[in-house]
Amino acid sequence: MTDWMMKKSYLILIMPLLCLFSCGLDENEPYNTPFIHIMKDEVSSTKVTSNSNFVATYYVYLSSVPLSKSLEVTYNIEVGDGLLEGRDFELITTGNKLIFMPGIYDMPIRIRWIPNTIDPAKDNTLKIVLVSNSLNLTMGLPGPGKLQKEFTITKEN
Numbered sequence: 001m002t003d004w005m006m007k008k009s010y011l012i013l014i015m016p017l018l019c020l021f022s023c024g025l026d027e028n029e030p031y032n033t034p035f036i037h038i039m040k041d042e043v044s045s046t047k048v049t050s051n052s053n054f055v056a057t058y059y060v061y062l063s064s065v066p067l068s069k070s071l072e073v074t075y076n077i078e079v080g081d082g083l084l085e086g087r088d089f090e091l092i093t094t095g096n097k098l099i100f101m102p103g104i105y106d107m108p109i110r111i112r113w114i115p116n117t118i119d120p121a122k123d124n125t126l127k128i129v130l131v132s133n134s135l136n137l138t139m140g141l142p143g144p145g146k147l148q149k150e151f152t153i154t155k156e157n
Contacts, residue, residue, distance in 0.1 A: 034064030035138035036073055037148035038109075038128055045152040052113040058128060058151055059106045060098055064137065071100040072134040075109070082122025088155060089113050089126060096131075117157060124155045 038060045040046055048056070060073060074097050083089060092110035100107060109128055118124045129150040130139045140149030 032065070033138055033142045034062070034135075035140065035142055036071075036130060036133055037061055037063070037140055038075075038130060038151040039148050040151065044148050044150065045154070047154045047156055048113050050118050050155055050157045051115045052155075053115045055092060055110055055112045056153075057108045057110050058153075059108055060128075060130065062100050062105045062137075064105075067100070067102050067135070069102065070134075071137070073098045073100065073107070074131045074133070076129045076131055078127040078129055080123030080125040082118050082124035083126055083155060087114065088116050088118065088124075111153075113155070118155050120157060126153045126155070127151065128153075 038058060040058055062071065076096060090112040092112055098107040127150050140146035
């Protein structure tokens with residue numbers, strides 16, 4: 001066997017070993033931070049027209065391994081000075097708490113939009129803001145931005 005063939009044989013034997021031992025060097029633990037977030041169509045905001053007359057459903061989502069007990073999520077509705085409940089919208093979902101029973105991963109908040117022309121100079125937004133939860137899970141997407149912790153609906157003419 002020639003010197004070159006000998007080196008090639010060693011290389012063929014060593015390469016799989018190098019791959020086997022180097023694979024774990026940069027491995028990270030799987031990302032497993034349970035969190036609660038709100039979105040619609042993968043975004044944190046939407047618009048409705050002032051002539052809208054429908055019931056919209058906005059979902060709060062739980063991203064977690066299966067829970068063994070119920071999760072209570074508290075949220076607030078923040079209304080800009082250009083909108084008025086009963087004139088521009090009606091909250092169909094009452095209260096400010098959602099209960100996620102074990103095995104449930106999304107809960108609806110329903111709002112009926114009422115046709116009414118708005119003043120474009122005012123704040124015509126309605127925000128659904130996730131405030132707290134009974135299991136101290138992350139509110140919004142994990143990370144410093146806490147994205148999807150609130151959802152903004154803007155009514156426009």
